[in-house]
Amino acid sequence: MSRADAPRTLRRTTAKGLATRQRIVDTAADLMLTRGVSGTTLDDIGAAATVGRSQMYHYFADKSALVRDVVRRQTDAVIAxxxxxxxxxxxxxxxxxxxxxxxxxxxxxxxxxxxxxxxxxxxxxxxxxxxxxxxxxxxxxxxxxxxxxxxxxxxxxxxxxxxxxxxxxxxxxxxxxxxxxxxxxxxxxxxxxxxxxxxxxxxxxxxxx
The missing domain is CATH 1.10.357.10 (Tetracycline Repressor, domain 2)
Known part of the structure; x- marks a missing residue:
């Protein structure tokens, strides 16, 4: 995990916050599977996950950080x-x-x-x-x-x-x-x-x- 990710990880402490973050990752994974990473914007993900841009940045420093969590999520899903x-x-x-x-x-x-x-x-x-x-x-x-x-x-x-x-x-x-x-x-x-x-x-x- 990069240093840029760390502060956001520490703030993800409430059940509601964890659920919101997971919803963003799950939504991003679904969209990126069908549209590709380059064909999926943060605005697309935010609209589908019903979160605003500021809320998105609360959990992820940028799109690259979100993509890394999508990779982790897909790895877990594939093995499961x-x-x-x-x-x-x-x-x-x-x-x-x-x-x-x-x-x-x-x-x-x-x-x-x-x-x-x-x-x-x-x-x-x-x-x-x-x-x-x-x-x-x-x-x-x-x-x-x-x-x-x-x-x-x-x-x-x-x-x-x-x-x-x-x-x-x-x-x-x-x-x-x-x-x-x-x-x-x-x-x-x-x-x-x-x-x-x-x-x-x-x-x-x-x-x-």
């Missing part, structure tokens, strides 16, 4: 939406369930929206170094769940000792992000299904029978 098996990817069956839940979620949503964190990363990577670092940290946190599950499988003798859990976890993340993007553009879950099947097949080949 991974389903119950994500927290314990220590068996092949849990990986299959996680894959099926991910595909079902994308299909139910009509493949609209893609990955909120990925969308932010694409737009911010070359424009805002602080926000880019937060997106990178969000992806690392997400990937850590895959890595930890695979490491546990290896420690418990379910995964070949010669396997590389870090590389396999990165392969899952690459397949997930690429698949979500193609599914969004094509409005078809098939690219995501193929990508995840390919990544999980790499894990399956390393299972100890």
């Amino acid at each position: 939406g991974q389903g119950p098996d994500y927290a314990d990817l220590t068996t092949w069956e849990s990986w299959e369930r996680w894959r099926d839940e991910t595909l079902a979620g994308a299909e139910t949503g009509g493949c609209v929206g893609g990955c909120p964190l990925g969308s932010l990363g694409t737009e911010l990577a070359e424009r805002d170094a602080d926000a880019r670092d937060l997106v990178a940290a969000g992806f690392a946190r997400w990937e850590r769940g895959f890595h930890e599950g695979l490491t546990t499988m290896q420690e418990q003798g379910r995964l070949d000792r010669a396997a590389d859990p870090a590389a396999l976890a990165t392969a899952v993340m690459v397949a997930l992000q690429g698949g979500l993007l193609l599914a969004q553009v094509q409005r078809d879950v098939r690219p995501l299904a193929i990508g995840l099947e390919t990544a999980l097949d790499a894990i399956r080949r390393r299972l100890v029978s």
Whole structure:
């Protein structure tokens, strides 16, 4: 958190104030997902969240500070939406369930929206170094769940000792992000299904029978 954010954080002490701030962040996240960061102004956010410009600046030093909180919010939301098996990817069956839940979620949503964190990363990577670092940290946190599950499988003798859990976890993340993007553009879950099947097949080949 930057020094510019700190005084505003200290003032966010009342329940009403916290609720107002969260409403601003949630509103900004929704608008930025559909319009993009550059296509969303503070006035747009204020109107949708029913707060004035002065109230907005009470909580955020500028738009960049708000964007950073949006990245944090989307990271939390994406990880919370991974389903119950994500927290314990220590068996092949849990990986299959996680894959099926991910595909079902994308299909139910009509493949609209893609990955909120990925969308932010694409737009911010070359424009805002602080926000880019937060997106990178969000992806690392997400990937850590895959890595930890695979490491546990290896420690418990379910995964070949010669396997590389870090590389396999990165392969899952690459397949997930690429698949979500193609599914969004094509409005078809098939690219995501193929990508995840390919990544999980790499894990399956390393299972100890």
